[in-house]
Amino acid sequence: MPIPRHGRKKAANSDAISSDNTTPGDDDDSGDPPSSPTGATGSSSATPSDASFAAAPSIDVASILSAVNAATSNPVSGAVFGTGKGDDVQIYQLDTDVYAFTADMDVDCDGVDYQCKGNPDGQSETSYGALAATQVPFYVIPQSFVDKQKIKGNSLGAIICNNKMFYAIMGDTNGDSPEVIGEASLLLAQTCFPDEGLNGATGHDAKDVTYIVFGSLVPDGIDESSPTIDINALKTLGDSTLSTFKLTS
Numbered sequence: 350m351p352i353p354r355h356g357r358k359k360a361a362n363s364d365a366i367s368s369d370n371t372t373p374g375d376d377d378d379s380g381d382p383p384s385s386p387t388g389a390t391g392s393s394s395a396t397p398s399d400a401s402f403a404a405a406p407s408i409d410v411a412s413i414l415s416a417v418n419a420a421t422s423n424p425v426s427g428a429v430f431g432t433g434k435g436d437d438v439q440i441y442q443l444d445t446d447v448y449a450f451t452a453d454m455d456v457d458c459d460g461v462d463y464q465c466k467g468n469p470d471g472q473s474e475t476s477y478g479a480l481a482a483t484q485v486p487f488y489v490i491p492q493s494f495v496d497k498q499k500i501k502g503n504s505l506g507a508i509i510c511n512n513k514m515f516y517a518i519m520g521d522t523n524g525d526s527p528e529v530i531g532e533a534s535l536l537l538a539q540t541c542f543p544d545e546g547l548n549g550a551t552g553h554d555a556k557d558v559t560y561i562v563f564g565s566l567v568p569d570g571i572d573e574s575s576p577t578i579d580i581n582a583l584k585t586l587g588d589s590t591l592s593t594f595k596l597t598s
Contacts, residue, residue, distance in 0.1 A: 397513060397540050401580050402486045404507070404514035405588045414509050416596045417449045417559055425498070430491050430530040436556055438530050440494065443596055446565040448498070452531030454510065455552030456538045457489050457521055458482045461576045465535055467550025475521040477502040478573035482534040485578050487520030488560055489532035495522050500564040503571050505583070507591055508533065509559040510541035516587030518571070518578065519562065531558070563590060 397403070404410060420443050428440035432453050440450040456468075461481040463471030473479060480487060488506045495502075503518040517537050523529055531552075538547045545553055568586040570579020 397511070397515075397543055400486075400515060400540050402516045402540075402584055402587070404516065404591060408514060408588065408591050410509060410512065410514045413507075413514070413561075413591065413594060414512075414559060417443065417509075417561060418451070420449065420596050425494075427497070428494055430494075430528055432531045432556065433529040434554060438556070440530075443561070446498075446500075446563065448562040448564065449559060450530065451556060451559045453552060453554055453556050454538050454541060454547075454558045455532045456482075456535050456547055456549050457487075457532045458535055458549045459521055462535065466548040468548075471549065477520060479576055480520045480534070480578075481576040483536050484576065485520060485534055486515060486517040486537040486540070486580075486583075487534045488517045488537065488562075489521045489523050489530075490519060490560075490562065491528035491530055492522040492524040493528060495519075498564060500562065501567050503567050503578075505563040505566040505568060505586055505590065507561040507563070507587060508537065508541070509561070510553075510557075513541070514591070515540060516583050518568065518583065519564075531556075566590060 421441055423442045425440045425442050425448065429437050431437055434453065438450050438452045440448050442448055458465035458468040459472045459482065460475040460479045462483050463473050465471070465482065488508060490500070494500070500519060503520060506517045506519055508515050508517055515537060517533065520534065523532065535548070538553065541558070542553045547553060566586060568579070568583045570582035
């Protein structure tokens with residue numbers, strides 16, 4: 350039984366973000382990721398679309414986003430959660446074990462990189478191990494929703510941000526009181542919004558990120574004793590799933 354972790358929403362601040370390029374947890378408490386984190390772009394000059402967990406160019410992201418945004422006929426009962434900024438988010442069911450919601454994107458540094466900049470009260474573990482937030486694209490959903498809908502740990506997510514789609518795993522849960530929604534690992538957040546200086550204290554405040562949760566699909570190559578995952582396996586599952594993704598209602 351995984352231990353529920355209590356991810357925290359971080360209020361955005363206007364402080365200048367350091368441009369140092371050091372690894373989170375170093376003495377200067379920088380929030381910047383390594384220049385070439387495993388499974389990320391592989392190059393500090395690469396663009397977000399080059400990220401190894403980005404959807405294939407053949408995936409029609411615009412059509413999927415339009416269909417998901419229109420699929421509001423089946424709201425999940427009791428699945429309304431706050432963002433921590435005064436907004437409420439409803440989770441909708443799209444199909445069996447498939448859900449979607451639109452929220453903001455705050456940063457979760459729990460796990461190996463729990464001492465990232467702006468995360469003084471981070472936890473050294475994530476819900477299903479101790480992932481590296483600078484190396485693994487993961488998203489976070491409320492613990493009560495995971496329990497009620499029987500969402501599998503590390504299940505596939507397709508995250509649409511900045512008109513791009515990236516794949517992630519549900520690597521952590523939020524068990525705050527009240528529970529909040531709209532969080533992602535440092536790697537995923539900075540890949541989605543590379544020019545916003547995101548860190549443990551500064552998130553993307555706009556409620557314009559769409560999270561599609563495939564609650565029964567878990568990619569191969571996940572070892573809960575390892576801080577990293579097989580990014581190629583994540584992308585393979587993501588592309589194969591989204592290439593045939595259709596909404597029936």
